[in-house]
Amino acid sequence: xxxxxxxxxxxGEQTAYVNFTIDEKIEIARxxxxxxxxxxxxxxxxVSPSVAKAIERIAGLxxxxxxxxHSVASRPSIDRAKNCGAHRVAIFYATSKIHLDAKLHKxxxxxxDLICEHIAYARSLGLKVRYTPEDATxxxxxxxxxxxxxxxxxxxxxxxxADTLGIxxxxxxxxxxxxxxxxxxxxxxxxxxHNDYGLALANAMAGIRAGADCIHTTVNGLGERVGIPDLAxxxxxxxxxxxxxxxxxxxxxxxxxxxxKVSGFFLAPNKPITGQNAFTHKSGVHTxxxxxxPRTYEPFDPAMIGRERKxxxxxxxxxxxxxxxxxxxxxxxxxxxxxxxxxxxxxMGDNRKQLFDTDIIEIAEQVTGREIDVIPHDINAxxxxxxESHVYTSAVVRRLRSFTNVSNVYEVTGEYDIxxxxxxxxxxxxxxxxxxxxxxxxxxxxxxxxxxKKYTRSSSGGSQNLS
Ligand code: HCA
Ligand code: CU
Numbered sequence: 001x002x003x004x005x006x007x008x009x010x011x012g013e014q015t016a017y018v019n020f021t022i023d024e025k026i027e028i029a030r031x032x033x034x035x036x037x038x039x040x041x042x043x044x045x046x047v048s049p050s051v052a053k054a055i056e057r058i059a060g061l062x063x064x065x066x067x068x069x070h071s072v073a074s075r076p077s078i079d080r081a082k083n084c085g086a087h088r089v090a091i092f093y094a095t096s097k098i099h100l101d102a103k104l105h106k107x108x109x110x111x112x113d114l115i116c117e118h119i120a121y122a123r124s125l126g127l128k129v130r131y132t133p134e135d136a137t138x139x140x141x142x143x144x145x146x147x148x149x150x151x152x153x154x155x156x157x158x159x160x161x162a163d164t165l166g167i168x169x170x171x172x173x174x175x176x177x178x179x180x181x182x183x184x185x186x187x188x189x190x191x192x193x194h195n196d197y198g199l200a201l202a203n204a205m206a207g208i209r210a211g212a213d214c215i216h217t218t219v220n221g222l223g224e225r226v227g228i229p230d231l232a233x234x235x236x237x238x239x240x241x242x243x244x245x246x247x248x249x250x251x252x253x254x255x256x257x258x259x260x261k262v263s264g265f266f267l268a269p270n271k272p273i274t275g276q277n278a279f280t281h282k283s284g285v286h287t288x289x290x291x292x293x294p295r296t297y298e299p300f301d302p303a304m305i306g307r308e309r310k311x312x313x314x315x316x317x318x319x320x321x322x323x324x325x326x327x328x329x330x331x332x333x334x335x336x337x338x339x340x341x342x343x344x345x346x347x348m349g350d351n352r353k354q355l356f357d358t359d360i361i362e363i364a365e366q367v368t369g370r371e372i373d374v375i376p377h378d379i380n381a382x383x384x385x386x387x388e389s390h391v392y393t394s395a396v397v398r399r400l401r402s403f404t405n406v407s408n409v410y411e412v413t414g415e416y417d418i419x420x421x422x423x424x425x426x427x428x429x430x431x432x433x434x435x436x437x438x439x440x441x442x443x444x445x446x447x448x449x450x451x452x453k454k455y456t457r458s459s460s461g462g463s464q465n466l467s
Contacts, residue, residue: 012222123155166196177210284318391442
């Protein structure tokens with residue numbers, strides 16, 4: 001059974017420009033516990049008093065997960081880990097030549113003594129200890145084995161094989177972890193794989209195959225530089241490929257969205273599992289397959305994690321997808337009308353980024369010559385925002401433009417300062433988005449107008465896509 005240590009609260013908070021409040025950390029810890037991660041690395045108490053406070057509060061929640069404090073090899077830091085009630089301290093000390101020479105100015109022997117001394121000290125305080133040889137993957141392998149075995153003898157029962165720079169490849173990872181497993185005294189092996197080449201999860205999975213016990217993750221793959229394996233990707237890979245059923249997969253999407261909100265760090269649409277496009281299909285060939293049987297182009301049913309598939313309609317779209325979309329609205333068209341509708345969409349698609357349902361209904365109206373009285377499922381809305389007087393409007397505009405569902409932003413005159421055009425899938429998504437917009441620093445209040453129909457100046461009743 002694979003173990004997961006989630007370090008969103010420690011490694012994740014080391015992401016550039018990301019900081020959580022104590023209450024946000026508590027909420028994240030509770031959600032992680034619901035998912036059933038084995039360990040939560042809650043922070044390094046020496047970083048700041050508020051980090052220490054957060055660890056203390058989380059350790060007091062009585063969660064099922066083991067709560068870990070990260071620490072450098074220093075007695076005052078280990079004391080802080082003890083004082084905040086963590087169950088375990090994770091002591092890290094680099095072992096590679098470059099780190100020993102350039103950063104720590106220590107010989108291998110000095111490092112070895114320091115590491116063992118601090119592990120023994122932590123044990124004397126009654127703490128469980130994980131030892132992390134930072135930059136392990138660039139460490140001379142014999143020295144790595146020597147240090148880890150000394151650490152185990154000093155009282156560590158876990159070793160974190162840290163690929164601090166993300167330079168491993170799966171086949172090398174497999175070899176290294178197999179060798180470690182053979183040469184280390186009795187201990188659990190954690191894998192802390194950075195994602196600098198996009199190989200973090202692949203490397204971690206190879207390490208588990210080779211006999212390691214635990215993978216370190218963060219929600220949304222946060223972390224130094226480009227982060228470490230994403231929690232949802234890791235859990236789903238083990239769930240679907242390895243039949244690992246110990247984790248609760250339902251809250252994965254929710255925790256990912258929550259993290260987007262509180263970190264201000266938004267997912268790329270093509271992010272696996274939780275990204276907006278993970279279950280979105282476009283080309284005629286793909287959508288045709290999906291409509292016949294979703295297994296043709298979906299690795300698993302999105303409903304498993306509470307997501308829905310989506311079919312994009314634009315110039316790549318074939319007849320079957322357009323017919324299915326019209327059917328959703330109970331709009332009946334003849335085969336000949338369908339041909340024309342698809343042709344119009346194809347012609348239109350050349351100069352449009354995205355077609356909304358309003359546009360498709362509008363085309364159907366024009367082609368059939370009948371008025372079609374349906375309200376589109378997807379929603380276009382204008383959100384008016386008033387900005388606090390001491391905040392630059394342009395700063396708020398910049399922030400709003402990073403939201404994927406905000407397509408246009410205007411600075412306007414009048415009672416409100418900004419008008420933002422948004423497009424979302426449904427009312428719930430609109431509510432969530434408005435809530436998020438309200439949390440943007442400087443936003444004082446908002447008012448939302450849902451767009452029912454769009455008209456061009458010149459057309460005779462025809463609506464126009466806003467792009
Ligand atoms: C760092 C430390 C660490 C530690 C990993 C661990 C790494 O910030 O450099 O304790 O398992 O990547 O080596 O995150
Ligand atoms: Cu790290």
